[in-house]
Amino acid sequence: MQTHERATAVISKYLKGQATTEEKEWLEQWFLEMGNAAHLELGPQTTAGQHKLQERIYDNIQHTILAQQQQQPGRKLHPLRWWALGAAASIALLIVANWYWQRPAPPATVAMRTVSTHTGQLSELVLPDSTVVWLNANSRLHFPATFGDMRQVELEGEAYFDVHPDPQHPFLIRSGAFCTRVLGTAFSIRSYAVSHSFRVTVSSGKVGVYNPADSTQMILLTANEQLNSEQDALQPNVRHIEAGSYTAWKTGALRFDKERLDEVVQALENRYGQHFIISDGQLAALPVSGAFDKQDKLENVMKILARVYHLHFTPTANGDIAIH
Incomplete structure (x- = not known):
């Protein structure tokens, strides 16, 4: 193991209070030897977080050496070594910081929200991207507090979507076993768990309906077209209708x-x-x-x-x- 790699490992154990006596002695000697390299360029100004880590390293080393002096009264540490100790701690900081700040960041957690309706209740809501949704009775919509590259929601029941246009971020609705993909349009989906049927009605624009297990088989719908299918198998049963008759429920x-x-x-x-x-x-x-x-x-x-x-x-x- 190279010296700097060992130093990184020992410093990590030292800060956690897990270093052995032998490792502490090796680390102290390494710091003192690093003092001879105090003339090295230590790089740009560190951040506040790095300053705190540097102070922690310095204080812990200082505490260790003072404790050793108390245990061995005859042992002296030359003042120059204290100055070298600070420089060595700065160099050690670079090693630790390289490990600490370059660790993979944990994935960001996106808060999820759920809106539900009961019997006889209708609900109108606006999603984070300004898409407007009317939720029919006994329905539930699950969506993130903020959208990423893909605007994706989950629907159980029936809802009417007036999707905010954004070609760079497609809008995807997962309902039962199927997905409906749009760029900007108005349409309704009905997919109640207690029902065996699945229905998409388009008021304007264009949508594509598919089974995620086989996204190559997409059924395209345009204004005043309706897809009716069984819940367990997507069927290309498309007919022309008057969309207003199937979306009037959002007005009561x-x-x-x-x-x-x-x-x-x-x-x-x-x-x-x-x-x-x-x-x-x-x-x-x-x-x-x-x-x-x-x-x-x-x-x-x-x-x-x-x-x-x-x-x-x-x-x-x-x-x-x-x-x-």
């Missing part, structure tokens, strides 16, 4: 355009907190259209659906409502 209204009855029922559950049961698979797939304002009561909505689609809503003993 409910708009349905040939949506499956089970999807309509889920929207009613999120709005009113009433649980429904559909035991007939064919009935669950019944296409339903309609428009309801946020002032409409659930009883009124059920009456209209019953009259138009010949449905029956029957309360059960446990408080649910069966549809048949």
Whole structure:
């Protein structure tokens, strides 16, 4: 081991109080020998942190030598050596600082935030990049307090995004098993854990939807296009729609355009907190259209659906409502 490498190791142990008697004696001798090199150029002014470390090295060495003098009263240290000791401590500082300040910095921890909504609750929030998000009922958005090179968030439930344009920093939404990538656009995503369906509706701009396991298979959507897929496997089921009908919920209204009855029922559950049961698979797939304002009561909505689609809503003993 080279002298400077050994000095670095011994100084580190010394400052931690772990140096052996032999190592302390070697270090003292090394410092005194380094005093002969006091004429060396020690470099530019050190920082405040380096000054503190230098003082700590100097004080610890001084304390050790004084302690040894007390144990050996006959031993004298020439005044020149005290001056050399300071120079040697400065040189030792360079060795220690090279190890201390060049250590890999620990990765910065980015604070994460989560916004959640409950039944019947809508929430509007602004992300750190000025992107505006409307969060539908029974939904959750997880995002960092500050964005890095990639603006990435996680969504469970339904949300409408008005993404702030920034071509250098793409915006990525992870929802269930899929990712939606955009540069600047307005669109909504619905991906409830209790549902088997995944839906992306684009109001303006362009988005790409893909499975992270195979990002080469990306489905592109433009304004007034909608992707409907199963949660477990991305399917290229794209259709043209009137986007406003599928994003009206952010204003409190409910708009349905040939949506499956089970999807309509889920929207009613999120709005009113009433649980429904559909035991007939064919009935669950019944296409339903309609428009309801946020002032409409659930009883009124059920009456209209019953009259138009010949449905029956029957309360059960446990408080649910069966549809048949």
